[in-house]
Amino acid sequence: MTKKRILSGMRPTGFLHLGSLLGALRNWVDLQNDGHYDCYYFVADWHALTSEYANTGQIKEYSLNMFIDWLSVGLDPVKSTLFIQSSIKEHAELYVILSMITPLPWLERNPTYKEMKDELTEKDLSTFGFLGYPVLQAADIIMYKAYGVPVGVDQLPHVELTREIARRFNFLYREIFPTPEPLLTDVPKLLGIDGRKMSKSYDNAIYICDRDDTLRAKIGAMFTDPQRMRRKDPGRPELCNVFNYHQIYSSSDETQEIFVECKRAGIGCTDCKRQLAARISEVMIPIHDRQDYYRNHLDEVRLIIEDGNARAIEIALKTMEEVRDAVKI
Numbered sequence: 559m560t561k562k563r564i565l566s567g568m569r570p571t572g573f574l575h576l577g578s579l580l581g582a583l584r585n586w587v588d589l590q591n592d593g594h595y596d597c598y599y600f601v602a603d604w605h606a607l608t609s610e611y612a613n614t615g616q617i618k619e620y621s622l623n624m625f626i627d628w629l630s631v632g633l634d635p636v637k638s639t640l641f642i643q644s645s646i647k648e649h650a651e652l653y654v655i656l657s658m659i660t661p662l663p664w665l666e667r668n669p670t671y672k673e674m675k676d677e678l679t680e681k682d683l684s685t686f687g688f689l690g691y692p693v694l695q696a697a698d699i700i701m702y703k704a705y706g707v708p709v710g711v712d713q714l715p716h717v718e719l720t721r722e723i724a725r726r727f728n729f730l731y732r733e734i735f736p737t738p739e740p741l742l743t744d745v746p747k748l749l750g751i752d753g754r755k756m757s758k759s760y761d762n763a764i765y766i767c768d769r770d771d772t773l774r775a776k777i778g779a780m781f782t783d784p785q786r787m788r789r790k791d792p793g794r795p796e797l798c799n800v801f802n803y804h805q806i807y808s809s810s811d812e813t814q815e816i817f818v819e820c821k822r823a824g825i826g827c828t829d830c831k832r833q834l835a836a837r838i839s840e841v842m843i844p845i846h847d848r849q850d851y852y853r854n855h856l857d858e859v860r861l862i863i864e865d866g867n868a869r870a871i872e873i874a875l876k877t878m879e880e881v882r883d884a885v886k887i
């Protein structure tokens with residue numbers, strides 16, 4: 559059976575948080591283990607430069623950590639090809655070619671361009687690289703002639719743009735690239751401890767590497783039902799972020815009990831949070847054990863990266879031969 563190739567990447571701009579684990583990584587692992595897909599996952603370190611160009615000191619460290627977290631949550635370097643974008647220079651070459659054929663209005667109407675600019679207000683994102691990052695994404699994806707890209711709803715416009723760029727290349731030169739399909743994933747939404755979108759830039763994230771006191775302190779600081787001011791006030795778990803976490807991490811019996819007890823003020827928020835911290839700690843034990851292992855075996859991690867890079871470059875070289883031939887350059 560020929561497996562369908564899929565590809566996805568992550569920007570190494572910080573430690574991975576529980577939102578990334580539930581929103582993307584769990585799905586990546588499922589797709590890898592599904593048996594129908596040939597999975598390519600990459601650390602998008604050039605994409606990290608789009609926002610971190612003035613502060614690049616930690617990108618390498620974050621890239622290595624990202625690899626360790628990927629391996630710890632179950633990505634398997636035998637089943638999946640795991641690589642680092644900047645090790646495959648062909649991505650940059652294809653990006654240059656695609657940038658020549660991408661009309662500027664396609665980039666200017668990209669909804670996430672404005673969103674990210676609003677979100678990362680402390681950074682000056684009025685750069686050519688930031689406007690053009692969807693072109694680099696298109697190069698990343700079509701380089702491997704991916705059949706599909708696992709994405710959340712908010713990334714759909716990027717995949718659509720990639721499809722348009724691929725079609726334009728095929729029209730102008732030669733039919734080389736398939737148009738990738740978005741593989742929409744319905745994932746539970748995990749908000750940050752302050753109730754906003756979980757993000758490093760909001761300083762509200764619970765990281766995959768957070769343990770013990772750090773984990774307990776973050777959960778202890780979580781916003782709850784704002785109307786529950788005193789212990790004796792009945793709560794509204796359906797509006798409480800802590801309860802949302804319980805629905806993901808606690809058993810259904812426990813979740814049901816918290817729902818009932820919260821509504822009749824039978825449980826206080828401190829105890830409810832303590833219970834949640836214990837559940838998350840339990841769930842994370844095997845992941846933390848593997849993190850410890852890989853952190854103590856960095857040579858092994860580096861060999862895995864080298865192997866993944868070598869597998870990726872083999873395909874990239876073939877694609878670029880076709881591209882150069884088609885573009886006659």
Ligand code: SF4
Pocket residue numbers: 782783786793794795798799800801816820821825826827828830831
């Ligand atoms: S008891 Fe739990 S679910 Fe209810 S408001 Fe407090 S933290 Fe939220």
